Every structure is written in structure tokens, then in C-alpha cells.
Amino acid sequence: MDDGLNESKLRDSGFDWEEFLLNYLKHVYLITGGDFFEINQLSSLFLSKNNNDIEPYSMDGLSQYLDQAFDDAIESVKNNHGGPFGAVIVRDGKILGRGVNKVISENDPTAHAEVMAIRNACKNIGHFDLTGATIFTTCEPCPMCLSAIYWANIQEVYYCSTRKDAENIGFRDNHIYEELNLPVEERKIHFVKIGNPKSEALFRLWLDKVDKVSY
Numbered sequence: 544m545d546d547g548l549n550e551s552k553l554r555d556s557g558f559d560w561e562e563f564l565l566n567y568l569k570h571v572y573l574i575t576g577g578d579f580f581e582i583n584q585l586s587s588l589f590l591s592k593n594n595n596d597i598e599p600y601s602m603d604g605l606s607q608y609l610d611q612a613f614d615d616a617i618e619s620v621k622n623n624h625g626g627p628f629g630a631v632i633v634r635d636g637k638i639l640g641r642g643v644n645k646v647i648s649e650n651d652p653t654a655h656a657e658v659m660a661i662r663n664a665c666k667n668i669g670h671f672d673l674t675g676a677t678i679f680t681t682c683e684p685c686p687m688c689l690s691a692i693y694w695a696n697i698q699e700v701y702y703c704s705t706r707k708d709a710e711n712i713g714f715r716d717n718h719i720y721e722e723l724n725l726p727v728e729e730r731k732i733h734f735v736k737i738g739n740p741k742s743e744a745l746f747r748l749w750l751d752k753v754d755k756v757s758y
């Protein structure tokens with residue numbers, strides 16, 4: 544395609560390219576007698592860009608991404624990278640990044656599958672914002688990964704095993720969730736608030752920084 548005709552230019556011109564494409568797809572279906580389900584799936588993917596009411600993933604798509612996460616996790620366990628967890632991040636039907644638990648091989652307690660997938664996706668797209676992306680993970684995220692998902696602006700999580708399932712094989716996800724529900728003074732980790740004169744100056748530095756990148 545000529546680089547003078549791209550998606551953003553079409554959108555800016557006011558041309559209803561989505562309607563055009565949907566009509567085109569219907570036309571292709573009528574001519575080819577192709578598989579309607581597949582065409583309908585593709586239409587949904589395009590519609591989902593502007594319509595949150597429409598489910599962008601078919602069950603086939605769901606199992607495809609989850610299968611990938613499971614395959615990665617199985618391979619990772621066999622290679623002694625870490626616990627049995629894998630995650631895949633998808634946006635607009637495209638895999639942006641994948642991750643497996645690498646706590647053991649990286650000597651990194653934060654190297655959970657979801658965090659690794661977020662790091663991989665952000666590196667691949669060259670940006671820290673994953674707005675519009677979905678994460679498929681073999682197990683319900685722990686509080687750390689859930690926080691990372693919030694920070695990355697991921698809006699959807701599809702998961703298979705639960706935090707209780709993880710607890711049953713020796714992982715502390717559920718325990719940490721329970722800790723978060725306790726008042727700070729009742730948690731197992733000791734929290735002490737202390738004052739420092741640099742505290743206000745540090746935040747002031749950020750507040751007054753004219754070239755800061757907000758996130």
C-alpha cells in the first residue's frame with residue numbers, strides 16, 4: 544500500500560473506514576462463500592476498537608492465546624526457569640509479548656510471568672503504556688502482578704487457575720491478598736513512617752518539572 548494512505552489519515556479524513564471494511568468483508572464472504580464465522584470474528588476485532596460492548600475474542604482465540612501461555616510455562620518448568628506460570632499479552636488480535644516465571648533462573652523474586660510479559664510487550668512496542676491490551680495468564684495474577692497490570696493500563700485479564708489452586712501447590716498468592724486486607728499495623732511486614740526534609744522537595748521537583756512524561 545502507498546504510504547500516503549494509512550489508517551490514521553483515513554480516520555482523520557472523516558472517512559468511515561470501519562464501515563467500508565465491514566461491507567467489504569461481507570462482500571468477500573458473499574463472493575467466496577467463505578467461512579462466515581471467521582469473517583464475523585475479523586469484523587468483531589475491528590469493531591472492538593471503538594465499541595467496548597463487543598467481545599473481541601472468540602473462544603477459539605481465547606484458547607489460542609491461553610494455549611501459548613501454557614506451552615511457554617510447560618517449557619519453562621522443564622528448563623528450570625521458575626514456577627509453573629505463563630502469560631501472553633494481546634492487542635488488536637496481535638501478540639505483543641510473552642512471559643514465563645523466571646524467579647529461579649534470574650534470581651529475581653519479581654520475575655513472575657505477567658511482569659515478564661509486560662516487560663517483553665513494552666520492549667517490543669517501545670512504550671510503557673499497554674492501553675487496550677489484554678493479558679492471558681495461566682493463573683490468576685498475584686497482587687504484585689495485578690498492580691503491574693494496573694500500571695501498564697491493561698484492561699482485561701483472562702486466567703485459568705485461581706489463587707487458591709496456586710496456594711494448593713505451594714505458592715503464596717492468596718496469603719498476600721489476605722495481608723492486603725489487614726490494617727497496616729496487623730500485617731506481617733513492619734511499616735514505619737518517618738519524616739525527612741527532602742521528601743517535600745523531591746515531590747516539588749517532579750511537580751515543577753516542565754518536561755516530565757506523565758504516566
Ligand SMILES: [Zn+2]
Nearest residue numbers: 655685687688
Ligand atoms: Zn505475580
